[in-house]
Each structure stands twice: as structure tokens, then as C-alpha cells.
Amino acid sequence: MTTKTLHPAGANPGRSRSHNRQMVLGHVRRAGQIGRAEIARASGLSTQAVSNIIADLAGDGLLLEGERVSSGRGLPAVQYSLNPAGGYALGVEIRPDVLLVALLDLNGDTVFSRRTPLVDTRPEEVTAQILTLRKAALTHAGGDPARLMGAGIVMPGPFGTASAAQKGLELPEWSDIDANLWFTTALDLPVFVENDANAAAMAERNGGAGEGVSHYAYLYFGAGLGLGIVTNGQLMQGAFGNAGEIGHITVPSGNGAVVLEQAVSRLSLQAHLAENGIAAATSDALAQLYDASDPHLMGWLNQAAEPLTHAITTIENLCDPQTIILGGAMPDQILDHLIVACALSDRSVSNRDERELPRLMRGRSGRMSATQGAAALVLNHSFTPRLTPH
Incomplete structure (x- = not known):
């Protein structure tokens, strides 16, 4: 062939x-x-x-x-x-309760970032806040508005699969909105709309664990669990932008078959802790529980290892990545624990003696990985021509 x-x-x-x-x-x-x-x-x-x-x-x-x-x-x-000041990229992450904005210069360095509560998620209200934050970002950076090369917008997926009631959208007010057209018009800029996992995966190419790596998968811990797949330096998006909805697959566990993100995600962990009378709404709170070896958190980690291992084997055999990176809104200590706890299968194409990278790595982009990744989408478009067959 x-x-x-x-x-x-x-x-x-x-x-x-x-x-x-x-x-x-x-x-x-x-x-x-x-x-x-x-x-x-x-x-x-x-x-x-x-x-x-x-x-x-x-x-x-x-x-x-x-x-x-x-x-x-x-x-x-x-x-x-x-020239670092020759161009800027705006990254925006829209969550149900918070709006995050980052401005990157041409070198990919963050020159401005801000997190602000989001009370009203209607498109008009969200857009008004973004316009205000864009002005603040450019003023802080001392940048010429004409140097703004574009905006990356991150929203929770999946996109365009069913009605808001059927799929329980995190942002139901946006269910009938063409976000790309909306923001292109409102911001008067080239706009790239992505789900959070894809954006976070691109953040790792910009000075993170994926820098210089052509083929990798990024397992993103947001509220749920998502997957960004990078091949030849480009995102694999699928026909409707929903490639990598790994959290929806069914995997084996000690308690029988489970939906992955119900067993392995930040929401899963927080729900498990709440059942035991522990409130941990922030990453800092989760990190403190881990550092104190909280038995309920450790119990969840033990339960999560098996379904996560099955998911990783699936990703390796389907995508054949150089490595899988774990990151997002989960403390580094917990991600490191999960990486060690996974009993990686030898029935995987990634089980090779000669490897330049480990099979699992922790990302370096931190909690704003999706926001920075949104801006990185703009830079990647500027620096990476589309691949063509010869």
C-alpha cells in the first residue's frame, strides 16, 4: 500500500x-x-x-x-x-461561572491574564465583558489594537449534537448560536472557536510538555474529562468539532462498567468527597486534602486508576501518540499520583522499548491551560501552514 x-x-x-x-x-x-x-x-x-x-x-x-x-x-x-511586540493573540475561556482571558505576545509569553466571575452567560452579556477585558489587556500590554492578530474562544463541548435539554449543555444560552460567526462579528477579528480540551492541548505546544512533539494526546481535566489529539502539529477535530469526547466512553472498573468521566474527572472527585461530607470547590482545596492524605480522596484515587488505565490503553491504540499528557484543572499532586497509579498495559502499541518520551506526562500549562491554548490557536495559525499531500 x-x-x-x-x-x-x-x-x-x-x-x-x-x-x-x-x-x-x-x-x-x-x-x-x-x-x-x-x-x-x-x-x-x-x-x-x-x-x-x-x-x-x-x-x-x-x-x-x-x-x-x-x-x-x-x-x-x-x-x-x-518581534515579541509585533503581534498579540487573545485567548478567552467561557465557563458557566467564570470568564478567563489571556493575552500572549508573538513569542507566546503571557503579558496579561484575568479571571472574572460570570453571573449572566447570555451571549450579549458575555460579549460585553470580553470587549471590556480585551481593552484592559491591550492597555496593560501597551499594545497597538491593530497588532491584535485574532482571538481564540474556548467553550465546553460537545458542539451541535442535540438539543440543550438532551445533552445538558453547560452553556444552554449558546445552544442555537453560531459562536464563530457571533464572535467574528462582535470582535471584528479572525476567531477560532474550540472546546476546552483541544485548546489546552495546543497550550502544551506553546512552551509546555508538547513543545517540539508532533504527535500527542492531551487528557484534559476540566469539570468533566476531555481529550485533545494533536497529529503532525495540528488538532484532529472531527466532522463537527467533537473528536476526543473521551469522557463519554464506557470503561471497566472495579464496580463494573462506568462512563469514564463519572469515574475520572474533577466533578467525580468532588461528588465523591461531598458524599463523605467534604466540600472542596477549588484546586487549592483538593491539593490540601491530598497533602493531608485524606482517606476519602485517596479512596477515590484508588477507584479511578483502573478506568483511567483502560482509557489510556484505548487512546494509545487508536491514536498511536508519542506520549499522553495529563493536565487542566486538577492539582499537580493528584495528576502525578494518577500517572504513577496507572498500570500501563503491555497490550498497547505504545509499549515499546525504545522511547524518547514516557507514555504518560504531566502538562506544564497549569490551570489556565485552556485559556492560554485559546490564544495559542491564533499563534499556531500564524506559524503553521496547512499540511499538503505529495
Whole structure:
């Protein structure tokens, strides 16, 4: 059987200007600083084409010209790097009770973040708060509003599967709203709408555990449990944006078959603690219980290990990732405990002797991973041209 290899390569006459700009920006981002000839060799573009693109990018304020570096014969080559203040990406996470916003610069560094209570989740009210926070973010960063490259919007999934009553939407007021069209119009920006697990997965590519990893799965602990799947550096979204709804699958457990997120999720843990008279509404409260070796929390961890192990084996065999990353709104101590507690199956394609990465890792993006990931969607679009078959 013949397979097609995907190459994010440039082409001199036939590719779009946008594609080649993304190609050059991506090479500069990965290298930190790089010369025109190196970009040309890596991208397949001619040196003249690269020179023209760099001139455009520098003129747009996206690149900085640095020192000259000698590499053998010829004149020393000018090195180019990203201008951090050349562009900004806005990330917005909408939860039923809170609105989170982050502003990233072109290097992917967070220059502003804010968490604010959300009392009214109607589209008009949410949008008004986002506009206020966008203004505050740009003012704090001292950024030109014209430098805002786009906005990533994160909302709980699944999308477009049934009526609000049937699926118990966390944001029922949005059930009949085309969120992409709504926010594109309201913010007057390019907008990328994603579920929280996908956005968090992209956050890990931006300086997190997924940086430099082409194929990985991200198991996201939000209120429930979601899965972001990254392959060739791109999200796998599915026909309707619902790929990775891992929390809905049925897995074995010590108490028989269970729906995964009813056994392994933050809501599952909090419900278990509430049944035993313990209120733990925040990650800090959960971390304190873990540090105190609370017997009820430890009991839940023991119960969660088996269904989580089955889910991980399923992900490995279906997706063949380089690694699976665990992260989100769960304390690091609990994630580390779950990673150790999983009895990883040897009946998995990931059970290989030669591995560059462990089968399970904890993410590094923290509790605002989905918010930062929303902004990272904008940066990823700017730096990563779509893969094409050759």
C-alpha cells in the first residue's frame, strides 16, 4: 500500500502569500534566530522569495533584524528573530461561572491574564465583558489594537449534537448560536472557536510538555474529562468539532462498567468527597486534602486508576501518540499520583522499548491551560501552514 507523506513545504510560484509567510515565521520561531539561506534550505523556497517575505514581515513589525553571523565563505548572514511586540493573540475561556482571558505576545509569553466571575452567560452579556477585558489587556500590554492578530474562544463541548435539554449543555444560552460567526462579528477579528480540551492541548505546544512533539494526546481535566489529539502539529477535530469526547466512553472498573468521566474527572472527585461530607470547590482545596492524605480522596484515587488505565490503553491504540499528557484543572499532586497509579498495559502499541518520551506526562500549562491554548490557536495559525499531500 502506498501512503502519502505530509510536508509543510513552501513553493515558489504556486503557493499563496499567506502560506509562505506562515512557513517563514514558523522557521524563525523554531530557530529563535535564523538567516535567509537557512530558511530557504529548510522550506524549499528560493533565497530571493525568502528575502521578499522577510522584507514584508519586517515591514509589518513581525521580525527583528539582529547580528550578522559568519558560517564559512561569503558575507556574514543577517539573523532574524520574532518581534515579541509585533503581534498579540487573545485567548478567552467561557465557563458557566467564570470568564478567563489571556493575552500572549508573538513569542507566546503571557503579558496579561484575568479571571472574572460570570453571573449572566447570555451571549450579549458575555460579549460585553470580553470587549471590556480585551481593552484592559491591550492597555496593560501597551499594545497597538491593530497588532491584535485574532482571538481564540474556548467553550465546553460537545458542539451541535442535540438539543440543550438532551445533552445538558453547560452553556444552554449558546445552544442555537453560531459562536464563530457571533464572535467574528462582535470582535471584528479572525476567531477560532474550540472546546476546552483541544485548546489546552495546543497550550502544551506553546512552551509546555508538547513543545517540539508532533504527535500527542492531551487528557484534559476540566469539570468533566476531555481529550485533545494533536497529529503532525495540528488538532484532529472531527466532522463537527467533537473528536476526543473521551469522557463519554464506557470503561471497566472495579464496580463494573462506568462512563469514564463519572469515574475520572474533577466533578467525580468532588461528588465523591461531598458524599463523605467534604466540600472542596477549588484546586487549592483538593491539593490540601491530598497533602493531608485524606482517606476519602485517596479512596477515590484508588477507584479511578483502573478506568483511567483502560482509557489510556484505548487512546494509545487508536491514536498511536508519542506520549499522553495529563493536565487542566486538577492539582499537580493528584495528576502525578494518577500517572504513577496507572498500570500501563503491555497490550498497547505504545509499549515499546525504545522511547524518547514516557507514555504518560504531566502538562506544564497549569490551570489556565485552556485559556492560554485559546490564544495559542491564533499563534499556531500564524506559524503553521496547512499540511499538503505529495
